[in-house]
Amino acid sequence: MVSRVRILQGRLLGKLLTLGFELNVKAQLDAVTLEIVKTSEIEGESLNNEQVRSSVARHLGIDNKGMLTATREIDAVVEMMLNATYHYQQPLLLDDLLGWHRALFPDGYSGLYRIKAGSMRDDSQGPMQVVSGGYGHEQTHFVASSADRLSDELDNLSWFNTLPNEQENIDLVIKAGIAHLWFVTIHPFDDGNGRLTRAITERALAQSDDSAQRFYSMSAQILKQRNDYYKILERTQKDDTDITDWLCWFLQTLEQALIAAQNNLLTDFYGKLATKKWSVMTKCSIDTALRDINDLIEKGMLKKSEASGRSMSYEVAL
Numbered sequence: 001m002v003s004r005v006r007i008l009q010g011r012l013l014g015k016l017l018t019l020g021f022e023l024n025v026k027a028q029l030d031a032v033t034l035e036i037v038k039t040s041e042i043e044g045e046s047l048n049n050e051q052v053r054s055s056v057a058r059h060l061g062i063d064n065k066g067m068l069t070a071t072r073e074i075d076a077v078v079e080m081m082l083n084a085t086y087h088y089q090q091p092l093l094l095d096d097l098l099g100w101h102r103a104l105f106p107d108g109y110s111g112l113y114r115i116k117a118g119s120m121r122d123d124s125q126g127p128m129q130v131v132s133g134g135y136g137h138e139q140t141h142f143v144a145s146s147a148d149r150l151s152d153e154l155d156n157l158s159w160f161n162t163l164p165n166e167q168e169n170i171d172l173v174i175k176a177g178i179a180h181l182w183f184v185t186i187h188p189f190d191d192g193n194g195r196l197t198r199a200i201t202e203r204a205l206a207q208s209d210d211s212a213q214r215f216y217s218m219s220a221q222i223l224k225q226r227n228d229y230y231k232i233l234e235r236t237q238k239d240d241t242d243i244t245d246w247l248c249w250f251l252q253t254l255e256q257a258l259i260a261a262q263n264n265l266l267t268d269f270y271g272k273l274a275t276k277k278w279s280v281m282t283k284c285s286i287d288t289a290l291r292d293i294n295d296l297i298e299k300g301m302l303k304k305s306e307a308s309g310r311s312m313s314y315e316v317a318l
Helices: 002-017 023-041 047-059 072-086 092-104 147-155 171-188 193-209 218-224 224-238 245-270 275-282 284-299
Strands: 130-132 137-145 302-304 315-318
Touching: 002 023, 002 171, 002 193, 002 245, 023 047, 023 072, 023 193, 023 218, 023 224, 023 245, 047 072, 072 092, 072 137, 072 193, 092 147, 137 224, 147 171, 171 193, 171 224, 171 245, 193 218, 218 224, 218 245, 224 245, 275 284
Parallel strands: none
Antiparallel strands: 130 137, 302 315
16 A cells, blocks of 8 residues: 555656746645645635635736735645645654744634643543534543643654664555644644644645655645544554554545646646646736637637536647
């Protein structure tokens, strides 16, 4: 399974090298935006997609003129996620995690509740638990480690920062799965643990790709299988010794994320021509792209695709 994932990673990165700089950046913009929006959706929080896209574009140095202006909160989340991946070659420090947590909660509130942004939980209100169900019908799925153990867990990040050649037979995609399970299990903060878990996973996957550029979204795939995700986590967290099933699920989900990204790439950049694609390729407006395409149709060089569906597409007239 690891070998299949590695082959897919290589194929995807190889295809992206053939796109050229502009389309390569566009693919990265799409993937990072998707990851940020979907990691919040997993937690039931909806971010404005266009604001996220605008913020990601600005942080990547892409012209975002005409896009919606992102809120301060969205800007902070985007900066946090890009920090997680763009510094993948640097050690992960406790200060990084505390800073990412502050970025998620810049005003110190999670909804209506005041939380200690940038500080580990203290369990003053009782142990950290994941509970579902209404009053009188609560079901406890998971009880995290006590707060007095958190310092030891987070002060010792050496295992995560160990170089690949210093580890015995641990592939970096396996390390990403272990890191994901580790952080979501210790649940060190009052809130935001899921999103920080996936940011750490993104850093580990960037290490496995040996690239700061992100072209696939693990969170988008997890969201599609959210119920299974929580079930496998709960089952694994109740078993103190065996994480094999979790790692198999993680690798299968990663494989599906890579396949989805490759299919999107083939559709968006290698498939039939669309007005938006022409606009990106030629750096012109949508209106100009449509005029260009209509001109080529009149000259008999392009024709409308018979299988366009709702979105009009074009193909070479043979």
